[in-house]
Amino acid sequence: MVAGLDGLRFSHWKAESREDGVLVLAFDRAGESVNTFAQDVLIELDALLERLALEPPKGLVIRSAKAKGFIAGADIREFAEFDAKGTIGDSIRRGQQVFQRLADLPCPTVAAIHGFCMGGGTELALACDYRVASSDASTRIGLPEVKLGIYPGWGGSVRLPRLVGAPAAFDMMLTGRALSAKAARGIGLVDKIAEPALLIDTAATLALRGLQRPFKQRALGWLTNTWPARQLLAPQMVKQVSRKARKEHYPAPYTLIETWRRTGGGLQNRLAAERKSVVRLAGTATARNLTRVFFLQERLKGLGGGHAHAIEAVHVVGAGVMGGDIAAWAAYKGFQVTLQDREQPYIDQALARAQSLFQKKVKDDDKRPEVAARLKSDLAGDGVARADLVIEAIVEDAQAKRGLYAQAEPRLKPGALLATNTSSIPLAELAQGLQRPAQFAGLHYFNPVALMPLVEIVRHDGVAEETLARLAAFCKAIDKLPVPVAGSPGFLVNRLLFPYLLEAATAYAEGIPAPVIDKAAVRFGMPMGPIELIDTVGLDVAAGVGRELAPFLGLAIPPALATPPEPGKRGKKDGQGFYAWEDGKPKKPEVPKDYVAPDDLEDRLVLPLVNEAVAALHEGVVADADLLDAGVVFGTGFAPFRGGPIQYLRETGIDTVRARLQALQARHGDRFAPRPGWDDPALRG
Template structure:
């Protein structure tokens, strides 16, 4: 650093920021958060930046480039652990105000400023780039630019919602913020968020050149930023946005997107400071809601699940036995994610439809047609099962019959490599029933996927008493490579997700058999916050599959299976046959009209939801998972349980276990012993405060 440039920062003890002057007079300000692998804005980092910007303003260089000192990413956003602490202390307003003030100091520098973006640029990272005059991004596939705060129950509070609509136009800006969707560098360039896209090696040089020479935004983008933020545009666009958002995010459950639209509509015509003030007030209010607290907790749960999958799984080749819907889709997803996969079944006529479904998946997921043949080539039909001998992982996905599975293992295991893993996708059979005749039980486990495989983010790793810890580690790493969340669970009947879900679905089937219309039952569950009603879910899963699970779980849980799940007629298994409890047309349930004047029973929601909560408590009591956090994560990602409620245990804590036990006892008195409180309601974990 030259003497004059060094003097600019005399006396500052910068731990997180590294100023480096260039010969061309541009100062590069590298963010390199100390003792962290990824850049996230802590209050310390913000205060340091404020001090550095104050010095820069007194002695401005020819330009300032904000870049990352981390090789793989720009800035991941704010430090959420700190944010939780501010929420507990009631100082969120101070934290939001500080971020806004610091970024405003950057925006007001009397010299050009450029953000040099490579890798992940999320939340506060995108907001600091918006406070710069220009933005340059690398064309690396890892570069993704987004404002995902709505997924945490808030919206951008450090100037993002105040600046972005004026920069790229309200429709594109609000779409980014309302969905939390991240953009590639080229997509960001397309909407005007990024001024230039370059190769990673040229990123800082290109940013410095842009600072010195400047650029003029296209006329169309400048007009769009003005025209879509006029009072008339806001009055026209806001109701349309609200209507679209309400379909997926009801205001009562997810207030953040609705608050974002309302704040833009009311304050969009004010000056920047007015927009910042409105933004801050709205975000502070949202941060104190149960929804935001639960969604932030879920974010940390996902980080915990990702951490389970550290390391190399030592798996390159996968062999799947069973080309039904589950087995075929498991094979297709593994091939899509880069594994060499062979798919076996008894006859070619079972394999061919699975390969056709796989092609449809590849066409949907692989955007570049030129790359699809290489992806498709990774999946091969294997009628003879030749892939067994070279597979690192074998996944059995045949019918839910213990005898059939054990017979298959006897033929598979002698052909496996010494270090290969053998797994089952059973949805309910205890693994101690399946490992009896296996020679290498340490390398045998359950790997339970959920339907539809391409959409459901969870995989349960099922334990048994002779499984090796290394087997769990490798399978968790494999799940991470698939882009799935692994949750280790005990190998008892139903494991976690199906055991918790079964009483809920069983009670729905019972209520339906009692004469309550399916549409009424589904509406009650969706009103609670479930993604789909249980009658529709039974048809989607398949009545035959539900019946199979019922045969395993009903005796274990002491429950009676209604006739609808006792004997399933051929051709009436649900969605896959076009007929089940509902008729199905074009992939959608045709629900019969509810009789005029029909009123749902007052206790219907309790009848549906309390059995699920009751069994969740029993699972925690029985040690099916290690702790309450893993239980909540498993049920949320395995069933879609209302995320804004934070999971079954978080919901019990917020509602109060004693009040829920009283409701169970009331249902027990009215409807029978199936509602008797299960063991575990006295667990202290049910009374801990939610974060």
């Protein structure tokens, strides 16, 4: 038994004394594969620290006993429970008190960080005197609480600005961005970097010898937190945040800045202000919905677990923007990929785009050639016979796709899978004539592939469950979120998105300026307006999806999307669509200052999407409302702070929204008539 800890038994912490007198405290949460802070973990740590304060060692090093990283932060499941019970304030207070006890220990303390260190893990490290980080590429240090609608509440928002200076601290906290060990060392968050095998020895040496931080870092921490500096910097931070998020949608970053700006005095005063504002934020609808979205994301991640994909080689047919980027992403994620098209120039263009992706994603210059070598040109299509997965990404035409399958399927290995990236064609239509329909499914990516996290796994009546499970596991391997959907027209995301885009084009045809339409959608919470989105996707793609979905949905197509666009006017990729584009950004025309937007414009845009969500849930396009919300949030960027279209319905009031639809129907026509499913019990949950 370690001196000072006699008689205490720990479930989550293991103490070991070194010969040099340093105590190493290993965090090993019982029954979990990843370290997170639950209340029993904090209570146990509190008792341990209380005893160490009475009989301190020469130094204390805190490390993780888990192979999977340092500490992932607070247990979000428990956090949600406390919010529901109204006891979140007790949780925040306990975390602050325990970490303050760590900060007050009468011996040097060091956090030895290997792997991910997030949220409460970073706050614990900040309560230590020093921090040593592993040089391993997996080491990432961050404070992502803003993504849950709150901000660091266990002392992190108080300690970090004074450690690294306000600008660097707020860059971390306002974005939720995680830093590599090298970047953390650069701003002064980490004191030393060590090889993984030497991490604990380095930390112990630091505890015994100490370290004087550079004068510039110490001065920055003091100067940028004085009252005049806070008054000067805070408005600049608010201006930067306002470019990304509206205050009424995401109050956390604004509250964080304002709490820091107005709060001075001693540590306890600043901790009290932090606690009060974080507790208030935790009770907002935004925080509840962003927490819900977090759990939805975890559910989608789980769909890809528990099964082997048995895929090593991938062959992609179609080197256009989608096919080429699908191939590049798979190669980046470690798969051997061959890329085929009817002419070599198309493949060459895709390979050039892939090089840009690798340049951006692979920071190590020495490793980049190895990644690039995994993606090979294959004009003849020889890779079909060697592939474990063949992905078709050619033109959106059922006859052309079936013709390709007739050529490729006989060449497939016995266990190989065939997948289509079709965005809207029913799978039953594409599966006609296949010899092995059980090994055929949809694998629908979204543009841009490198940024959009969702992939729809599209089923049909003849597909094997084994095929769907392997594709879900493949999605996990390439860091995408799989959502299983029925193979009906448009599947889930495009089926819901199309009425939204169609109404935007209809409003535009009526003379409502495009920037006004986009502004209304952004005001609701969409990441970009629908007119800009049509230009980004491409008017040619939108017109193609329209031809497929309009008859199914019973909708008329306005002129702008009724026919393929003129050459050179397909949108962003041509530099001209609804907007003119320069350097990847739309040039939106000025709207007359006296122009007044129709008061029902926001409802006209959003409610068709919500209406179709009701119908899709009713028809069983997805298994339940949570999967529908997850698919729409991660597939379209639908206002995450609203939790998804079904959650938006439930919070706003199902009868209230239906009445608003009926008002639109009376004013604008039957395209707004409530779709089947509004009385379905599944809608109310």
